[in-house]
Amino acid sequence: MGKRNKILAFGRGACYNSGMIVSDMHTHSSFSEDGRSTLTQMAEAGRSRGLRFLGVSEHLDVDPVSEKLFQPTDVPAYFSAARELQRENGPSFTLLTGLEYGYSPDAHTLETLLSVSEKYAPDFVVNSVHVADGEECSRAEYFRGKSKRQAYSAYLEQVLNSLDAPYFYDVIGHLGYVSRKAPYEDKTLRYEDFRDLLDEILKKAIARGKLLEVNTRSRLSGSPFLPGPDILARYRELGGRLISFGSDAHDVSFIAAGREDVAATLQELGFDAVAVPALGRVTLLPLK
Numbered sequence: 001m002g003k004r005n006k007i008l009a010f011g012r013g014a015c016y017n018s019g020m021i022v023s024d025m026h027t028h029s030s031f032s033e034d035g036r037s038t039l040t041q042m043a044e045a046g047r048s049r050g051l052r053f054l055g056v057s058e059h060l061d062v063d064p065v066s067e068k069l070f071q072p073t074d075v076p077a078y079f080s081a082a083r084e085l086q087r088e089n090g091p092s093f094t095l096l097t098g099l100e101y102g103y104s105p106d107a108h109t110l111e112t113l114l115s116v117s118e119k120y121a122p123d124f125v126v127n128s129v130h131v132a133d134g135e136e137c138s139r140a141e142y143f144r145g146k147s148k149r150q151a152y153s154a155y156l157e158q159v160l161n162s163l164d165a166p167y168f169y170d171v172i173g174h175l176g177y178v179s180r181k182a183p184y185e186d187k188t189l190r191y192e193d194f195r196d197l198l199d200e201i202l203k204k205a206i207a208r209g210k211l212l213e214v215n216t217r218s219r220l221s222g223s224p225f226l227p228g229p230d231i232l233a234r235y236r237e238l239g240g241r242l243i244s245f246g247s248d249a250h251d252v253s254f255i256a257a258g259r260e261d262v263a264a265t266l267q268e269l270g271f272d273a274v275a276v277p278a279l280g281r282v283t284l285l286p287l288k
């Protein structure tokens with residue numbers, strides 16, 4: 001499948017508060033099995049919180065492990081409803097119809113995701129790793145018999161593989177997902193502990209122009225966002241500038257959650273914009 005070209009564009013910055021993040025590019029409505037609010041409710045909540053861009057990224061995990069755990073999104077029904085809702089919104093609020101792909105190297109998964117991309121042309125894709133070493137990385141089974149080094153390395157190796165996915169994607173989803181439910185006393189994924197793998201991931205992400213997501217769903221399990229500031233600092237040091245904000249909301253209450261913390265940290269680290277992917281382009285929304 002052909003890769004789309006990225007063209008950087010700067011969003012008009014006049015109509016929102018300085019320093020505020022006004023995009024949330026990782027959300028799930030009730031089209032996802034674990035989503036609890038309707039698409040219409042999600043859009044209303046996003047607009048009322050002052051978002052200019054709400055990216056809906058319903059789950060599509062079709063690998064052999066996930067298929068036993070989750071029902072994948074009904075893609076035709078979702079696209080039909082989301083495209084209609086998209087048309088109803090004016091220029092001040094853009095709803096983007098996206099998907100969160102669960103990466104797996106197995107042929108069935110890759111073929112399925114490629115064909116969904118070709119048939120439905122999502123506005124953007126978040127490419128996420130939920131499964132490594134034959135298990136879902138947030139479940140107790142994944143960690144059984146593994147040291148923290150083994151569990152996190154196997155996950156990071158799968159993230160590295162995911163960057164070579166044959167389908168087009170825009171965003172690297174929740175780097176550090178493995179740490180959310182890890183059973184270790186100190187579950188933080190630190191740059192210093194996994195320098196080599198993280199450097200490979202970050203350098204490849206930068207070389208390919210992929211957006212690195214800062215995901216705040218980890219607030220529910222004890223850390224303000226993933227990946228942590230040390231990894232974001234290294235990304236910037238290596239030349240990375242494309243940060244996507246995602247709450248990973250599964251209902252209206254969590255839309256844009258933690259954006260103040262993320263905005264403050266990004267500014268401290270020297271980032272001056274948040275990136276929004278849509279239709280192969282990236283819009284930069286200034287943070288200052």
Ligand SMILES: [Zn+2]
Pocket residue numbers: 100128130173174
């Ligand atoms: Zn995910």
Ligand SMILES: [Zn+2]
Pocket residue numbers: 026028100248
């Ligand atoms: Zn998600």
